[in-house]
Amino acid sequence: MAPSALAMILFIVVPIGSILVQSLFVEHERVLVTVENCGPFGCTEETRVDTAATAELRAEEPLGRFNGLGTYIDRGHLAVDELAAILSDNAGPGDIAARVMNLPFYKALAFTLAYTLLVTPLCMALGFAVALAVNALPRLAKGPVIFLTLLPYIATPLLGALAVFWMINTDGIIGATLQAIFDDPTLSLQASPMLTWITLIVWGIWHMAPFAFVVFYAGLQTVPADTLESAMIDGASRWERILYVTVPHLKPLAIFVGLILLMDNFRVFEPIIGFSAEANATSLSWSIYNDLNGQGGQLFGSAAATSVLTTIGVMILLTPVLIRTWRGAGGRAA
Amino acid sequence: MRKFVGVFASSLLLGASSVSAACGIEAGSVRILSNDFAALGTVIDEARECAADGVTVSANLTTEHKSLQVPALTVDPSRYSVAMVANNSLVPLLNEGLVRPLDDLVAEYGDQLEDRQLVRIGGEIVAIAFMVNAQHLYLRQDLLEEAGIDAPTSYEGILEAARTLKESGVSDTPLGAADAAGWDLAAEFVNMHLGMGGDFFEQGSAAPALANETGLRTLEMMKALTEFMAPGYMTVSADELKNQYVSGNVAMMNEWGSMVDGIVGAAASDRQIAEATTLAAAPTVGGGGIPAAALWWDGFVIADNISDEDAAASFQVMMHAIRPEVAQDNPQAAAWLISGFDAPESARGMLATAEAGARPYPMTPYMGLMHDTLGVELVQFMQGTESAEQALADVEAAYSAAAREAGYLN
Numbered sequence: 048m049a050p051s052a053l054a055m056i057l058f059i060v061v062p063i064g065s066i067l068v069q070s071l072f073v074e075h076e077r078v079l080v081t082v083e084n085c086g087p088f089g090c091t092e093e094t095r096v097d098t099a100a101t102a103e104l105r106a107e108e109p110l111g112r113f114n115g116l117g118t119y120i121d122r123g124h125l126a127v128d129e130l131a132a133i134l135s136d137n138a139g140p141g142d143i144a145a146r147v148m149n150l151p152f153y154k155a156l157a158f159t160l161a162y163t164l165l166v167t168p169l170c171m172a173l174g175f176a177v178a179l180a181v182n183a184l185p186r187l188a189k190g191p192v193i194f195l196t197l198l199p200y201i202a203t204p205l206l207g208a209l210a211v212f213w214m215i216n217t218d219g220i221i222g223a224t225l226q227a228i229f230d231d232p233t234l235s236l237q238a239s240p241m242l243t244w245i246t247l248i249v250w251g252i253w254h255m256a257p258f259a260f261v262v263f264y265a266g267l268q269t270v271p272a273d274t275l276e277s278a279m280i281d282g283a284s285r286w287e288r289i290l291y292v293t294v295p296h297l298k299p300l301a302i303f304v305g306l307i308l309l310m311d312n313f314r315v316f317e318p319i320i321g322f323s324a325e326a327n328a329t330s331l332s333w334s335i336y337n338d339l340n341g342q343g344g345q346l347f348g349s350a351a352a353t354s355v356l357t358t359i360g361v362m363i364l365l366t367p368v369l370i371r372t373w374r375g376a377g378g379r380a381a
Numbered sequence: 382m383r384k385f386v387g388v389f390a391s392s393l394l395l396g397a398s399s400v401s402a403a404c405g406i407e408a409g410s411v412r413i414l415s416n417d418f419a420a421l422g423t424v425i426d427e428a429r430e431c432a433a434d435g436v437t438v439s440a441n442l443t444t445e446h447k448s449l450q451v452p453a454l455t456v457d458p459s460r461y462s463v464a465m466v467a468n469n470s471l472v473p474l475l476n477e478g479l480v481r482p483l484d485d486l487v488a489e490y491g492d493q494l495e496d497r498q499l500v501r502i503g504g505e506i507v508a509i510a511f512m513v514n515a516q517h518l519y520l521r522q523d524l525l526e527e528a529g530i531d532a533p534t535s536y537e538g539i540l541e542a543a544r545t546l547k548e549s550g551v552s553d554t555p556l557g558a559a560d561a562a563g564w565d566l567a568a569e570f571v572n573m574h575l576g577m578g579g580d581f582f583e584q585g586s587a588a589p590a591l592a593n594e595t596g597l598r599t600l601e602m603m604k605a606l607t608e609f610m611a612p613g614y615m616t617v618s619a620d621e622l623k624n625q626y627v628s629g630n631v632a633m634m635n636e637w638g639s640m641v642d643g644i645v646g647a648a649a650s651d652r653q654i655a656e657a658t659t660l661a662a663a664p665t666v667g668g669g670g671i672p673a674a675a676l677w678w679d680g681f682v683i684a685d686n687i688s689d690e691d692a693a694a695s696f697q698v699m700m701h702a703i704r705p706e707v708a709q710d711n712p713q714a715a716a717w718l719i720s721g722f723d724a725p726e727s728a729r730g731m732l733a734t735a736e737a738g739a740r741p742y743p744m745t746p747y748m749g750l751m752h753d754t755l756g757v758e759l760v761q762f763m764q765g766t767e768s769a770e771q772a773l774a775d776v777e778a779a780y781s782a783a784a785r786e787a788g789y790l791n
Contacts, residue, residue: 074788077476077746081585082503086468087510087678087718088741094585095502096746098478101788112788122782129778149767149775151757217613218628232553235612240764326562326615326760341753342447342564344473348786 063358070118070351072111075104111348118352123334125356126150152353155329156360161244162330163312163364166251170308171301173252174259179289181260182267193264200257208321211250243327247318254318255311259304266300267293306368313361331357404431404701409694413440413681414450415465420512420639420715421679424465428702438698446470454479459684462695467679468742469749471500471508474682476746480507481685486696493704495720500680510680511703512715514639515739516572516663517674517730521632523657527551532659536573536602536666536673539633543609546632556609557631559619560763566615567755568675572635574599575740576666576673587747587789589780592773598667600762600769607763615763627651635663635674638716638731646713646727660730662737672734675742678718747789754780 078100084093120127133146147153181192199207214221215236226234236242270293278288316332319325325333331353338350413428415421425440432438441461443449447470453460454474464474474480483506487494491509500508520532525542528551533539539556546555559565574581579595582588607614611630623640625631627650641660642648649655663674681699683692708717716728724732742748758779762772784790 073786076791077788079587079746079789080503083501084503084744085499085501086741087497087500087513088676088735091741093502093744094587094746096476096478098476102478114786118786121785122778149761149771151779217611218630233612237613237616238764240766323561323616323618325757326764337753337757340448342469342473342749344451344476344749344787346783346786349783 066351066354068110069347070355071113071115071348073114073118073348074111075101075108076112077101078104114348118348119356122150123349124152124352126152151329151334152356155331155334158244158247158328159313159315159330159332159360162248162251162315163309165248166255166312166315167305167308169248169252170255171259171304173256174261174304175263175297175301177256177260178263178267179293181264193261196260197257199254200261202254204254204317205321207254208250208318211246212322215246237322237324237327240327243322243324247315247322247324247328250318250322251312251315255308259308262300262304263297266297270296302368302372306365306372309364309368310361313364314357331360404433404436404697406431406433406436406694406697408435409691411436411438411463411691411695411698412459412461413438413463413465414446414453414461415440415442416446416467416470416679417442417444418639419642420711421465423711423714424511424702424707427704427707428698431698431701436694436698447473450474451477451479454684454686457686458688458691459686462684462687462691463681463699464684465679465681466508467514467677468744469677469752471680471682472744472746472749475502475507479685481683481687481692482507483509483683483696486683486693490693490697490700493700493720495718498680498718500678508680508682509699509703510678510718512679512717512719513731513735514637514677514679514716515672515674515731515734516568516635516637517672517734518661518663519626519634519636519644519730520659520661521654521657522659524551524555524632532661533633534661534664536576536606536664539664540605540609542633543606547609552632554609554611554630555632556606557617557622557625557634557636558603558606558610558614559617559622559636560603560607560610560614561618561621562615562760563756564752565618565756566759566763567752569603570599570755570759571742571752572663572674573603573666575675576663576669576671578667578669578671581743581748581751582745587745587784589751589777592770592777596773597769600759600772602666604763604765604769615760627654629654638728638734641727641730642713660727660733662730662733663739665737670738672737672739674734674739676735676739677742679715747784747787750783750787750789751776751780754783 078097079094080097081092081094084091119125122129129150133143137143148157177196181189181196184192213219216222217226217235222236226232236246274292275288278292283291314332315330316336319328319330319333335350335353338346338353413425415425422442425442428440429438450464450470451473454464455477466474487499487506494509498510499506500510524546525532528546528549530542530545533542543555546552558569560569574595577595577599579599580590583590617625619637619640622634622636623644626634626636627644629651643650645655645658663672665671666673683695703719705719705721708719708722712723712725713727716724716731754776758775759772761767762769781790
């Protein structure tokens with residue numbers, strides 16, 4: 048008990064705690080001075096940071112300026128003031144939606160949720176279908192087919208996304224073929240938000256389905272053969288056997304797969320980078336990356352606030368599944 | 382995404398070699414952090430020649446250098462003794478006070494340097510520049526002739542030429558630009574806005590000053606150009622743009638001077654296109670007299686948090702790496718600032734841009750935040766889902782939030 052409690056504190060409580068603290072602070076005021084700046088292109092008057100004076104401020108309060116929940120409610124996050132302005136003065140629901148989607152946090156949240164809620168069930172359905180199909184194959188064919196089916200999952204997400212990105216480029220094999228099929232030389236999967244969203248979601252299903260497949264396939268091996276046989280004797284068709292024997296048997300497994308996929312999909316990130324899709328689709332993880340990767344310096348407070356909001360999002364998303372699992376466990380105990 | 386695909390290459394440590402008498406260094410450890418492109422590679426190869434007994438020279442060339450440099454130079458002693466910088470990437474180092482003043486080292490070892498190479502801030506030398514870069518026009522002369530038009534010199538002229546090229550069927554997508562969401566898109570805005578005579582901030586303050594007539598005209602021109610580009614223009618980075626051009630899909634583009642190798646010259650990937658290409662200054666815009674392109678320099682700084690011995694060794698190694706012969710032996714590699722350099726034909730576009738009075742990329746401490754914001758907030762406008770007024774208001778709001786968090790605004 049004690050070692051696992053210690054590990055939990057070290058690896059979960061401390062990092063989350065430090066992020067929470069970080070999200071409440073912003074950087075010190077920078078002391079600015081104007082100086083002459085000369086270089087290959089002549090001289091100009093430019094401002095620069097007085098590093099000595101700024102360092103003094105920093106030494107006094109190493110954490111930065113306390114900002115409370117200021118970062119959480121600013122425009123980059125929950126945008127409380129902007130939302131209030133939109134709600135108090137708008138031209139109908141369409142206008143509200145468009146203006147809310149213009150705020151970076153809600154734009155990222157919308158795609159993240161759409162991705163999670165579409166990819167998770169479709170991934171599970173596809174994975175289950177593939178598992179059933181593979182299970183019906185002759186023994187010799189199973190090994191190679193399983194290996195091939197797993198390939199999308201084995202490929203590094205970023206590389207997989209890049210490869211597909213080049214294929215859907217207007218010069219690429221898929222992009223050019225689509226243009227030929229629809230006879231529209233301006234058709235590009237990368238140009239419109241809707242097509243980009245569809246591309247990313249299809250990619251997500253393609254990438255994660257093998258995970259669902261491999262778990263369900265393992266589960267299929269444990270379906271009791273005598274129950275299946277008695278169902279057959281009772282005259283159940285293949286479809287009925289799947290529906291009334293296999294599916295109920297795999298239900299706990301499905302909850303597990305759903306849980307993992309929900310968590311995985313909610314932190315969608317690599318395909319956005321791989322597909323250069325940030326113009327049309329951003330996710331919460333991408334927002335954090337963007338805050339930490341700017342050339343203007345890292346915005347730690349902003350990234351920390353988005354991280355906390357993401358954690359809260361995951362908790363909300365998982366609650367129904369966890370309650371179900373808990374009830375299931377309770378039911379079995381009783 | 383260029384930054385991500387880039388080769389996280391080569392932390393190569395060269396062992397002892399005996400041919401280093403040329404650098405005249407007794408001892409020291411030289412550790413270079415650098416962006417990853419060909420011209421910088423040339424300089425670093427020269428620096429590596431100085432490795433000898435007691436002198437180690439190592440280099441890390443990575444397109445992720447901007448995110449590495451501040452943490453790596455903050456630790457004491459620094460992970461790197463030399464950082465290759467440009468006018469934008471110098472600023473974060475200055476903001477944190479991580480750069481060593483070079484006046485003494487220049488006096489002792491810097492006889493070869495020209496005055497224009499010394500970057501002085503507040504009277505102190507903080508960096509040594511050795512080459513310049515800018516975006517400028519690459520034109521397919523053959524296609525222009527086929528359509529019977531003269532080479533345009535302004536963006537208004539480019540729009541007209543593009544229309545003619547398209548309507549006469551010479552080219553379906555006559556224009557290209559590095560409009561990829563993120564860094565590239567922001568750089569395009571900076572170019573165009575400088576050409577319009579615009580400013581980014583209120584004088585002497587970090588408050589943004591974009592939501593005005595000049596900002597609107599800048600955006601209108603950027604959007605007007607996209608009408609003549611391939612539809613996926615929001616994913617076209619500078620590298621992708623070069624690919625489009627050398628595969629013959631684009632007739633006119635404003636592309637980096639440092640990418641000229643491979644488009645024209647001996648290393649060109651398509652002979653025919655190379656021969657039909659002319660290089661010209663970046664176009665003017667909106668009746669302004671100067672090219673719509675920011676001027677950039679590349680150079681190096683010496684880290685503050687290292688021993689004096691390592692600093693002296695690093696400076697001497699870099700002096701060896703940018704000695705006049707390097708520029709003379711590699712005239713195609715870059716537009717060198719090094720003394721005695723005779724610019725070849727391939728640097729013509731870039732030099733014409735500088736001579737026509739293009740403005741340097743701003744070095745204000747908060748320009749990086751503005752650049753990051755532009756790359757994100759202009760996207761919806763460029764796709765046509767948002768008005769120019771709204772886009773500029775978004776830029777100002779998002780920038781102000783970031784600048785407040787970073788301590789530049791209250």
